Amino acid sequence: YEGEEIQLESGAKLFCYTDGVVEAENAEKELYSEARLLKTLEVHSKYGVKRLTEQVLESVSEHVLMAEQSDDITILVVNYKK
Secondary structure (H helix, E strand, O other): OOOOOOOOOOOOEEEEEOHHHHOOEOOOOOEOOHHHHHHHHHHHOOOOHHHHHHHHHHHHHHHHOOOOOOOOOOEEEEEOOO
16 A cells, blocks of 8 residues: 545545445446446435435445345545635
């Protein structure tokens, strides 16, 4: 891992997740994907951290439907305020 510093502006959100989110598979073995996650985050970015997390989890659930979960799904969202 490489260390990196970034400057967050007040009101910025930091979205952290495990690979189980983007690698969640549906019955056809299609991955949820980073592209789908980014689109979901873009559409729901105006929401607070709780609702944003719920929207992502709902989107993942809609993708996988009844397929068995194959990996952990962990999400941490931080809303930075000065």
